Amino acid sequence: MPRLVDHDQRRAELGEAAIRVILREGLAGVTVRGVAAEAGWSTGSLRHYFGNQYELQAYVVQATTDTLRRRVVPRVQRLRAQGSPIERIATIVEEMLPLDDERREEYALWSAIVEWERHHPPAGGSVTWNDQRALHRQCVAALYGYESAREPERARLPHPDEQVEFWAALLHTFVDGLAAQIVNTPGEMSADTAARLLRSLLRAVLRARQDRHAHRPEAESAARAD
Known part of the structure; x- marks a missing residue:
């Protein structure tokens, strides 16, 4: 009796193998030959699922995005009842900083996704950036x-308060810069400094x-005087 093949499972195995390649060699290492070798497959078997390198990398980028969301989102959404508002927010934002081995690995995966999006801009804009x-x-x-x-789609829309939107842009840019310095110049940007x-x-x-x-009461008083 012929052996039944679970194609979803095999694709998942390929995605995991490709992530290991990304962490070792970057997105450039995600080739049909390279991923086949990592997964212990023949290139012919892998081509049954992906006709060329573009299809393979597109699948891997999506699989990597899904993996990161499964790993990072629960940590970000974890309730933080201790500490001041500043401290609670800081511990959320720090989930995006490469401060330990797990988060450095995630930063490498985010970087691979950004590299792909730079060469193949998504129609709706960068998923990672949004x-x-x-x-x-x-x-x-x-x-x-x-x-x-409450809805993720709503959180991706500009906030009606312009000051919130301004500071969100500044914080986003600031954290990106911190992350890059932690990875690229760790001697100058320690975890404590960050x-x-x-x-x-x-x-x-x-x-x-x-x-x-x-200042709002003063402005309201001035408006009433006028």
């Missing part, structure tokens, strides 16, 4: 006293919110 901007937008909105968006700088920026966000509230 996911990360949504996270930073939610964090800033929380510091500004807004409730979190943590201190992140909290300094979050305090600036909170001060901006407090300053706006402090």
Whole structure:
């Protein structure tokens, strides 16, 4: 009796093998020959699933994106009841920083996705960029006293408060820069320094919110006088 093949399982195995290749060699190493060797397959067997390198890499990028979401999202959404608002938000944002082996591995995978998107721009914009901007937008909105968006699609939309959107963009850019320096110049950007700088920026966000509230009564009084 012929052996039944679970094609979904075999594709999943290929995705896992390709992720190992990415971590070792980057996206450029994800070739039909390279992934077949990593998975212990023949190139002919792999071509049964993917006709060329483009199809293989497109599948691998999607599989990598799904893997990262499964790993990172639960950590980001974990309830944090301890500490000040600044500390709770900082520990959420730090899930995006390569501060340990697990997060350095995730940073390498994010980088591979960004490389793919740079050469093959998605029709709806960068998935990676939009996911990360949504996270930073939610964090800033929380510091500004807004409730979190319950639907992921809503979190990806610009916030109606322009100040939230401004600080979310600044935080996103800041965290990207911190992550790059932690990976590329660890001697100059230690985990402790990164943590201190992140909290300094979050305090600036909170001060901006407090300053706006402090000036609002004056503005309202001036408007009534006019």
